[in-house]
Amino acid sequence: MMSGSPKEFGRACWNEVYNRIIGAVVFLDDNSAECLHWDGGLFNLLTGGAVAVQSLSPFECAKKEHKKAVFITQSTSTQLQTIREIIRNSDFVHCILISCMSLDVVYLELNEGKDVTDIVSAGKAFSEATKQLEGMLVEWMGKKQCSTEVIHVPIFTICPTNAVFLTPPYQKIYPSFNGNLIPESNSIDLYTLNSEERSQVRRLASGLNSMFESMNLKEDVFYMGVYSSLVAGVLENSPVCLARRKNCTNPVSLLIIDRTLDLCGITSHSMECLLDKVMSVLxxxxxxxxxxxxxxxxxxxxxxxxxxxxxxxxxxxxxxxxxxxxxxxxxxxxxxxxxxxxxxxxxxxxxxxxxxxxxxxxxxxxxxxxxxxxxxxxxxxxxxxxxxxxxxxxxxxxxxxxxSPKRNQMELVMGLERQVHQSLAASRESTSVLHQNLLALITHVYSLTGTEVSFNKQHEDTLTEMLSVAIFEDHKTLLSNPDPGMATPEGCAEMAGKIMKKLKDVSQMRKILNKYTSVLKASESGVGYEYVGVLQQLVHEMTSCERPELSDLRHRHDGLKDILRTGFNMLTSKKSRSAKHPLDNPTVLLFVVGGVTAEECKQLHRSMITSGVDNALIIGSTKFVNPVEAMRDALDI
Known part of the structure; x- marks a missing residue:
């Protein structure tokens, strides 16, 4: 069984921090501050001995009498520049840099563009990054008599419940490729991405690796979706992860899933869970x-x-x-x-x-x-x-x-959603629902229909025109970062065209799947149709006593020895009956890249419990998300 829980992992990380803050001014970035909130908040630092707590900002500095600083940071290049400015405007003689990101990843980012293959493959990236960062701190302090310490403490999780964890530092990670939901090439690896996206994949994989190391977990990696395959690839092949798996003993099945395979659940306003309602209104x-x-x-x-x-x-x-x-x-x-x-x-x-x-x-x-x-x-x-x-x-x-008056608006959208489900399921052809100028609902509809429905071009042209008008009239609230071009009809028409392209991409996301192409199923009551999400279908089949083949859930193999053992079977889409199954391990950790709702977490846990299997289920994701946020993530607006 698993050693500890995600909540115990997070608490242990913060205890490492509390041991180092006595007499220090503590500077935190926003993501670390959010994680601290879920561990007890500001007073944990003040009662633990910190003399002051400040945000990690280039406009902050310490009082002259404060000589010790602790920086809790994700160690991005921008944050390191900020630390430089704070140190230069203060009078520290003792600086501790607590990097929430593993130093082997920081090393790659510090040396972007350089050939560091030998150092990385030899497992020396961590120690080299420590030396590099310590040297930077000494240089910034500019004193002959000063002391520095650089350590890695993987602060990146919060735990709303004992069986759910979220990752605030990775809240903006989304399964996209140079701004596209669908990669331009079928042959994709890390270097298909731009440098920022590549860094995000490495950071997410590194965070999971740090958690597994602390919890003594040795994972079998499964994935569903192109982006998740990249995260799985880093976990399977990076030297740090390989070294950790040699020493860890507790087996766990890690399932990494792209959110974009199913946007219906998170763009739906039909919420049973009270927390989802609160997150959507306030x-x-x-x-x-x-x-x-x-x-x-x-x-x-x-x-x-x-x-x-x-x-x-x-x-x-x-x-x-x-x-x-x-x-x-x-x-x-x-x-x-x-x-x-x-x-x-x-x-x-x-x-x-x-x-x-x-x-x-x-x-x-x-x-x-x-x-x-x-x-x-x-x-x-x-x-x-x-x-x-x-x-x-x-x-x-x-x-x-x-x-809130917003609740009445949401009730209206819920009614429209119900009509959409029944209408699309009954006709399996284009309907007038596309004329509803509600962007979250439209995203829901396109994800719901997938490749099963081809919308009438005239209807889509009408929708594009309506979107253009809506953007012109209400671009300040409709778009998260409107630019001045939105004040012109031409700019709005261009934006509407881009949104329509993204919506068509949304409808194609399940095209890569074999079994879970449809999320619209006949209701168990025999009346009408209902949404059954990809995650729900996966967990239902995974826990079935018949053990059906999970053809859409790919398993990362151990490399050459598996090719030798299985011959050419692994190159075909059909898996052998001896293939790994997630329930082969006592714990299943399902991680969704791009956000989940509280309702999904509740339903998935309920499915696992009622199935009668003994395996434990832990759900992780980048964040809790509401319909408007989910729509903006998918359409990048």
Missing amino acids: PRFPGHSNDVAVDMSPLCEANVITHPDDIQLAAGCLYHADDDACTQTFDYMINKSQKEVMFDLYNKLSKIDVQKSPGPKTLLKVTPLSVEKIVIASKGNYDIIGKHIGVLQQALGVVQTLK
Whole structure:
């Protein structure tokens, strides 16, 4: 069985940091700060001995009397330049660089364009990077008497539950190739990518490798999707990974899946899971990808105008690592129904209720108003607020979600989605649903139909025109980074054309699959059709007692010895019956490149449990994602 869990891995990493911060000014990049939030937050550093905590910014520096600095960073070239500026504007004599990225990858990036093959193949990249970075720190401090330390601590995970982990530093990684969803060539390797994309693949693979080393895991790598094949290739063949597998003993099946094979689940507004609803309605917590900003003005006197940008009042959030009751509620927001979460919140709030509202046992239904009433009764009572700040933030977040006008908009889109499913399944031909000018829904439709439906050209031309008009009228909110050209009809028409090309690519993503080409299945009730995602189909077949052949799930072989052992069988698409199966190992780790929803995590775990197999399932991904974010990732807008 596995040694430890992803949550224990993350905690062990932060303990390594806490051991080094006494008397230091700590500088963190945004991704490390997000990871810290899920381990306990700022006070972990301050109570652990740090004299100050600051963001990793070229505009920051330390006070004259502060002589020790700890930098917690992903060690990108930009961040190293920032560290240089901070050191030069401060008076440090002791600098510790904690690289969250493995130093063998940092070495490749520091020496981009140079031939370092011999050093890498000899396994010396890590030590050479350490020397190089220590030399840079000494040079920047410019003192004869100074000390430096460079270490690797793989801080890159957060754990919303014990069986789910996300990777904030890799939140922007998406299965694309030089901006395209589909690679231009069938023959693809790392050097088909541009240098930034190549670095992202290496960084993601290196992070997983560091986790496996800490947890003593030796993986069988399976993959589905072209991008995932690249990540699998690095894990299988890099010298660092090869060396680690020789020493690790606990077997695990690692399944790496491209999100782009199925965008339906994450662009759907039909959400059962309360956390997905909150993530879709409330803005992100500033600088974070996996928590939301809760408007705290109902509890205090501040007159907030533009939450969460108004700096008069700090935003609240959902996750509170140091409060067991809150972590339990967060787990419920993923794994239990909305009704159960509401009763849970009401029950916890009733213990601090200053107005003595009806007890939870006497209520037939807990509404947003009944929860809000208890919360607002605490307004201005800062003793109560201070003691119960976590549950109050969670309650406000849920209330603000369920009362938001956005919920009505989402209900409308949900109704449209249901009509789309039944219409497409019944006719299997183009319908007028493309005339709906809702970009997330359109992305959902194109991914849903895949290669099974060819849309009428006239309908698509009409849609392109509608998109062009929508971009012209609303480009500031529709596009994440609008450029000045969007103010002209010509610029909007060009953008609409690019979006249509991406949508057509989305519909082709499952073309490489054999069995999971369709995600629209007849409902088990016998009435209508329903969406059954690629991940859900994979887990269902993987856990089937009949052990059907998982032809779409490729397995990374060990190299030449497998070719000799299997002859030419491995070169054909049909696998031999002796092929590796994910359930051959006691733990299955399913990692989705490009984001998941909380609902997917819940359903996949439920499928695993109800199947009756004894294997444990861990789900990892780059981030939690909502429909609008998923659409923007896929269409790159």
